[in-house]
Amino acid sequence: MAIAGFSTAGLNLGCSWMDTNVAKTKIWHGKKYYPKAMVASLPHTVHAPKDKTNKDVQIAVLGASGYTGSEIIRLLANHPNFRITVMTADRKAGQSIGSVFPHLITQDLPDMVAIKDANFGDVDAVFCCLPHGTTQDIIKSLPRSLRIVDLSADFRLRDISEYEEWYGQPHRAPELQKEAVYGLTELAREDIRNARLVANPGCYPTSIQLPLIPLIKANLIACSNIFIDSKSGVSGAGRSPKEANLYTEVAEGIHAYGITKHRHVPEIEQGLSDVAHSKVTVSFTPHLMPMSRGMLSTIYVEMVQGVKIEDLHDHLKKYYESDEFVCVLKKGDTPHTRFVRGSNYCHVNVFPDRNPGRAIIISVIDNLVKGASGQALQNLNLMMGYPEDTGLLAQPLFP
């Protein structure tokens, strides 16, 4: 096979992908080719199907008429094992997916129904893409036989009183909170595999914890004076109309919001404190950007005495060496949101600050994919015993 205008000269691919026999004998996973016979024993991203090799898993998408619901539908169009059989909406119940999302018009799917009218009889697993606050009661009412990935914030905080403080309402399903597993995939695979209910992380916490957790675990950065400045595309706020998200309110400008009180603060602090084994606090300010999707976090940290910037880079590179979706860029290269757009990839790099002993970490994701529906699919793949990257290897959309 030859591609016009494309040359492999100078590329070290480890093996020749131009050889059509390669696909029959080798498998591309975790950034490398492996002999197919090795698949069952490979680390991290590769896990041989356990019990459902040829059987379709029937999926319900709750909140299919929202942005994250539509991303689940888009991603599952390329999934060989998961089949959507139930889709719900609220105001848009009764409508077809093509009428609500014309980009999905070719999908042969049932019309959306109200949750009270959904039949979960043949469903194996649920993506719950509903606003936080409404989610707890709905999940509580679902059959216990279902595997659930909840994209809302309702089951992310282990401490119920913290939920009540930051979300301004009582938690109505504390018994379910106890069984929920926090689904930052790369850092909790074993727990996720065995979970019935996974709390999918928020988009900001995903972009922030992926670089920080390995560095704190390895005692390379200090757990104090962590300053985080994040930027999000407007789709992060969902599709329901709000004045603050009108074109006229967000175009041609940027602004900070949730200053000192954004509800992702306790989620970030929970994850960092767990690995530090002591309370970590952060200064976090999110900003709204005039773009539809994408998220960038710039994180200012202090290195532990004697640690050099190369140590941070080398450690992250090694830590994520077999993880398909976290790419630690070459030294000096800047992560751009446009290079992960539409994909499940997170690009990360570290830079020396001009102030000695400090470092600047930059990470980018697509808030709707690695920050929501992509990570949710990564998690459900693990829960159902499929390779983690099934349906997720589409490359970023560029330009």
Ligand SMILES: NC(=O)C1=CN([C@@H]2O[C@H](COP(=O)(O)OP(=O)(O)OC[C@H]3O[C@@H](n4cnc5c(N)ncnc54)[C@H](OP(=O)(O)O)[C@@H]3O)[C@@H](O)[C@H]2O)C=CC1
């Ligand atoms: N957008 C993002 O980047 C991210 C979002 N999340 C979280 O994922 C969840 C979904 O977000 P997103 O898709 O952006 O939100 P949207 O506002 O785009 O969609 C919300 C969905 O929930 C339905 N819905 C709203 N209220 C109710 C209700 N009372 N009962 C039943 N269904 C209801 C809506 O139906 P209808 O359209 O018919 O009204 C719609 O299908 C949220 O909890 C969000 O915080 C997490 C990470 C990132």
Ligand SMILES: CC(=O)N[C@@H](CCC(=O)OP(=O)(O)O)C(=O)O
């Ligand atoms: C731009 C924007 O408004 N973003 C949302 C975060 C999206 C997200 O991850 O929210 P959940 O915690 O609900 O899952 C916000 O700041 O509230």
